[in-house]
Amino acid sequence: MIRLTHSSRLMATAALGALLLGMAPATGLAAKEKPVAPAAQTAAKPALGTFGFDATGMDKTVQPGDDFYAFANGTWAKNTPIPADKSNYGMFTALGDLSQERTRGILEAAKGDPNSMIGRAYAAYLDGAAVEAKGLAPIQPWLNKVRAVDKAGLAALLAEADRNGIQHFFGGYVGQDDKNPDVYIYSMGQSGLGMPDRDFYLKDNERNAKLQAAYVKHLENVLTLAGEKDAAARARAIYAFEKQIAAVHWDKNRSSDATEIYNKMTIAELTKAAPGFDWTTFIRGIGVKEDALLVAQPSAFTGEASLIAGAPIGVVRDMLLVRSLDGFADVLPDAVAQENFSFYSTALSGTPQMQERWKRAVDFTKDNMGEAVGKDYVAKYFPPETKAAMDVLVKNVLAALDTRIGNLTWMQPQTKVKAKKKLANFTTKIGYPDRWMDYSKLEIRADDLFGNALRSNQFAHDDNISRLGSPIRRWEWGMTPMEVNAYANFGMNEIVFPAAILQPPFFDPNADAAINYGGIGAVIGHEISHHFDDQGAKYDENGRLADWWTPADVAAFEAAGKALIAQYDAYEILPGEHLDGTFTLGENIGDLAGLTIAYDAYKKSLGGKSAPVIDGMTGDQRFFLGWAQVWRRNYREQNLSQRITTDTHSPSIQRAWVSRNLDAWYKAYQVKEGQKLYLAPKDRVRIW
Template structure:
C-alpha cells in the first residue's frame, strides 16, 4: 500500500514567480527575479530568516488560532485565482513547476525528434481538435453502443486498457503479505461522483450536487448525439445510486487489513455471480488465477446490479464515462461540460486553466519522467539533494531515539520498530533509473490518439509487472510534483525535486524554518510507516502482526484520542471532520512535527538558538510549520475535501502543534485560550 501523498488533492495553481535553483546564469536569474538575487547573495528567499512575517496577524493570540496568528494577513490579502479551487504554498510552487515545465516544452517543440515536444504541440493545436470533432472517439463509442451482455466483460476489459472508468478497476501492485511478488488487485467503482456519500447522505449541499450531476449526465448524452437524454440520464443516476448502496465506505476501504482479500478467479465468480469475471480479468491481460479483491461484498452487489440492469443503461453510463475520461482531448464543448460539473459544481472553480497549462499537465501526466530529466538538469542541483539527504538522516535518527524512550511500547517490539526504521529507503529528487517510453507512439497531429496510446502504454506496463522482479527503482510521482509519499510495501519515503524549495526548504533560511517545514514533511512521511495503517507492515514491507497485544492496545487508545480531537472540528457549518478517516494523516502530522522538533534541537548541539527579529528558535520552528499550510479554499472545494480527502484542511493541520509541549512555552499559551489542552489531554503517540 502507498500512502500516496503529503497533500492528496493538489491542484494546479498560480505562479510564484521565483526561480531559486537552476542552470540559468546567475546574472540572468538576478535580473529576472529578486529571489534569485537573494539566493545568490546567500540570503533567504522569504523574509529575514525564511518566514514571511508580513503574512502574520498579530492581533490574534497564538493560543486562540495559531493558523491565523501565523498566516492571517496572508489569508486576507490573497485571492484564489479564477482557475483554482484553492490557493496556497503547494499551489504557488505547482505553478512555478508548471511554468518551468512550459519553458522546457516550448524549447522541445522545435525538435521533431522530441516526444515531449510532439505531445505538447498536439495539445496546443486546439483548431485541429475542433475540426476533428468527436470523430477520433467514434470508433470506441460505436463499440459501446453495440455491446450486449455477452460481450460486456470483454468491452470493460478494453475500457480498462483505454483508460475509461466503469464499474470497477484493477492494477498490479505488490502483494501486501508477500511483498516480493506482484499481484493483480480489483477495487470497487461505478460512481461518477467521488464518493458514495454524495449519493446517500442527506443535506442541501448534496441535493444541489445531485441535481447538477444529473444535468451533467443529460448534457453528456446530448453531446454524444443521443435522443431522450433526460430520461436516460435519470436511469444512469438511479443505477449509480444503487451501486453506492453496496459500496464500502471510505473508512473500511482505507483499512489495509480489511481490503486484503485473496481469492482465485473461480472463488470471485462464486462470491459475485452474474458477471464474467474470468473474461474480464483475462481480457485485461492477467493470466494468473490468484487475485486480491478489495471490497468483496461490493463486488457481490455490483455483479448483481450489472446482471439485472438493462444493457441500454449500461451503454449510456459507458458513453458518459468515455466522454468525461477523454474530455481534455476532445472539442471544447465536451471539455467545458465536464469542467462545469467536476471543476465548478463540485469544486467551485469558476474558470478552466488556459490551454498551455492543460498542455503542460497532459504532457507531464503521460511522459512525466521524459520531462523530468530536463527539469532536474535545470532546477535541481546536487547540493540540494545532499542537504536533503542529511536532513532525512537527522529526522530518522530522531525517531529512533524517540522509539527507545517510548513508555507504551514493549522492548521486543522496539527492536522490530528499530529494524524497520533501519530498513528504510529514501528517494530524493528524481529516479535513479528513468522510465523508458520508446514503445509509446506520440504524434504532433493526433491528440486523441496520443491520449489513447498513453493510456494503453501505462496499462500494459503495469500488467507486465506480473511474474517479474519488484521494480524498486520506480517512482509514483514525477520530479515536477510538489508533494511527497510513503510506500509501505517498499519501506520507502519519496521526495520529488519540486517540493525541495521555499517555503519548505531553503539552504539560506534559518535552520528552524527548514526543520519546521521540510523537516516535518520528512517526519510526516517517515511516521506514515508507523501510522494506523503503516504500522501494520513489518521491516520487509509485509502486512503482518509484529506488535504485542499490549502495544496494539496502547496505540489504539492514543489513536482514539486523536480521532476525538479531529472529530470535534467543525470546518463548515454542520460539516465536521471525520477523525477516523483522517487518522493516518493526522498521526503523520503529529509524529512528523514531533520528531522534526527533536531533530532540530539535536542539530543545535546543545546550544540555544539565536533570537532573530524578536523570535526564538522554537517560535521560528512552529512558524515554519504553519507557513507551509497557508491556503485559501473555495467553499465547495473545502466541503468536498471533508468527504474525500484523508488529509485535514490546512487550518487544522497547523493546529496539530497544540499537542506539543514546547509550543505552549514558545507562545505562552494559557488555559482558557481556544487551542489550549491540559497536559494530560495532549495526544502523544510517537
C-alpha cells in the first residue's frame, strides 16, 4: 500500500497524472456501537479452495512457528515461476494481469472508433511500424533545444522540461499545504539522479559496483542513440556529476519525515538559500504565480544549485539528453525502448524480457487517460454488491480501531478524544470516483504516439498547476479503478480502495469471513492505521500537520516504534543485506496495526458466536491464513535487493511474519518457545 505524503509524491514525477475522484465521508463510530453484520453469503463457491484459501499452496512440513509464510505459501512459492516479463510475481501481479487483460478488452473494442480517445491512444501505441518509421524525428526538436541551451537559458529550459514530463534536478507538484490543508501550494523536492536512490552512488559494495558500471554503459548507449560522439567519456562525466548530486541529497529516512521536509519559503528566500540558479525564471516558467513554496530538502537545493552553476554546460546538456530519451523511451523506436529496459528493468530488477506491445499499450493508455478507461472498467467489472460488502467491512474495522483507541493504556485521555475525532472524520473511497476527469482539452491522435505522450504530460502538468488558488478537489483520486493497490492520504484524512484490489484473494463475497477479514480487512486496517503511524500521526483530524499528542504519548509511541525497528533491522533478506527498520517503519506499523484491528473486527462480526471449523481449521487459523495468502510473492534477486534500498514496504515474507506480534496467532497455531518466529510476550510489539 502507499501513503501520500510530501516525500512519497516528490519521489514521483513532478507532473501529476490524472487523479480519480471521491466518495462521501464515512460516518464516525462510537466505541460502544455494535458491529455491522457481515453481508449474507450466497451459495456460490469461493474463487479459491473450499472457503477462500488455496490450501494446495501450503507446505505443511513447515511448522507455523518456524516460518509462517512458508507454512501458508511454501508449495505455491516452489511451484510458481516468475514470468519472463516481470521482476516479481504474486497476488498483486496476478490481479494486475487480470486487470490488464480486462482493460485490453475495453480498448480493443474502442480501437476502431475514431470518436474514442482511448481507442485512438491504444491504436497509436500498437502501431510499432509507424514508430520505427519516424525514428527520433518526433523528439528531435526538443533534443536540439537541449543541445543549444546555455547557462543563461537553462532555468527556462528546465521549466519547459518540467511541463514535458522530463526529469531534471528538481521535482515538483501542487498539493495541499500540510499546515494549511485547505490551501494548495507548490512543493519541490530533490531530484537529478538517474539511479533510484543516492545509496546506489555512495554505498560501496559489489552489487552497487556492478550497477554503477551498468549505468555508465547505459548513459553511453543513450548518448550514442542520440547521435552524439565521444559517448563513453561523456557518460563518465555525467556519472561523476550525478555522484556529486547524490552526495548533497538527503537520505531516504530524513526525506520521509513529514516534519523535516516541511520548509516554507518565498522565491526570494530560496534564491538567497540556493544561489547560482535562476529560481524566479524556473518557477514562473512552470506556471506558478504565487511566491510561497514548500522546499523539502533545503540543503540539497543549496548543494544542487551550486553544482549546476559550477558544472560545464556540456555535462548538463548531456544529462538532459539522456533524461529526455529515457523519459520517452516507451514511445520511441525499439532501440531506445530496449536500451532503457536493459538498465532499468534487467540490470536493476532482473527482468529478462520486455512486455508484449499490447500490454505496454494498455499501460500507456491507463497511465495517461486512466479515468476514461476506468469508467468503462467499473461498469463491466465492479458490481454494486462488492461495494456494499466493502462498506460493511470498513465500518467494522473503523469501529474496532475506535474501541482499541479507547482501551489504550499508553495514550493520554485528552489525546484519545482527539484520536477518536480524527477517526470519525475519515473519508472512505471505494471502487471508483463519483466524478470523472474531463479530458476534452487533451488532443489524442491515432497516428502520433510521441505527440500523445507529450501532450498527455503537458495536460497533466497544466491541470496540476491550475489547482493553485482553487478550492481543494476533495473528490479526486490518486489511483485509477484498475490499480491493484490502496492508499491513505493524510491531508485529505481519507482511505482509498480501487476496484481492482477488491477481488480474491483480498476479497471474495463468497469466501469465509475469516479469509476476507484477514485479507482485505487487514488492508483496510493497514490504510486506516497509516493515519496513526510514525508520520500519519503528525496530522490532526483536519489533515493538518500539527502537534496534537502529549509528550508522554510521543514517548510511548516512539518506544514501541523503536522495538519494531529493531525487529525488522534483524531480518537479513539477502546475504549482507538487511532491512532498514527505520525506513520501513510506517508500513510495518500499518501491517501490525491493520492485522490487529482486522482480527478484532472479525471477532466482533461473529456476534459472540464461535466460528465454525472448516476443513479442520479454526476461524482464527483461517484468519491468519487469509493474511499470509495475499503476500504470496516470488522475487528476482536483483529486484529484491533494489527494494531493500528503495521500497518503504518490507518484502512479502516479512510482511506475513508480522503475525508473530499477535497473541492470537500463538494460540491459533500453538507456537512454542524455541520456534524461530517465537517472541516472548514482553517482546511482542503492541501499538494499536
